[in-house]
Amino acid sequence: MDQVELTERLRRLGCPDPEGWARSQMEEGIPQLARYVFLRQAWKRILGENDHGWIENVLQNLQRSPDAPYAGQGHALKRLRELGARDEDLTDLVRGAQAELLFDFCYLLEDPGELEGGNLRAILGAGGTGFGGPRFGTNRQPARISA
Known part of the structure; x- marks a missing residue:
């Protein structure tokens, strides 16, 4: 796939800077199309700012199965x-926690960190895990690819 086709695919996916992402993939060898798709799809799993329907779903699940795994979430919501x-405050709290977890997963894909009792980076070698996950800046926001 050439840079023009890659740019068009990224554009169709809604990438805010398709030219920059495509250029980065072609010039730096970073799998930006895969990264963008992962981030886009993962972010869809984060609650929307005004999505409060999850609360009723959790409370209904609690009524059906009050002792099920993770029913504590429903008990806590009820209290x-x-x-x-x-509901707005509860959604803000959960949405923030979901975003933090996603950021943490992305950091793990890029750099798995330390292993208990040993240095995971040394064990894996320079190539790391090979996942080539999304890169993030120091402010825990997805790194923007400069044009």
Whole structure:
């Protein structure tokens, strides 16, 4: 695939800077198309700012199975609502936690870090895991690819 075709694919996917991402893939050998698709699809799994429907789903699951694995989430939501917590605040809390977890997963794909009792980087070698995950800047935001 040449740079023109790669740029067009990224554009069709909604990439904010398809030329920059395509140039990076072609010149630096970074699999930017795969990275963009991963980030795009992963971000879709983060709650939307005004998506409060998840709360009712969790509470309904709690009624059906109060002792199921992770039912503690439903019990906690129920208590928080009884204390007057607003759905907007609960969503902000969970959305933030989801985003932090996604950022952490992306960091792990790029650099798996230290292994208990040994240096994982030394064990894996210079190539790391080979996942080539999304790169992130120091502010925990996806790194923008400069044009």
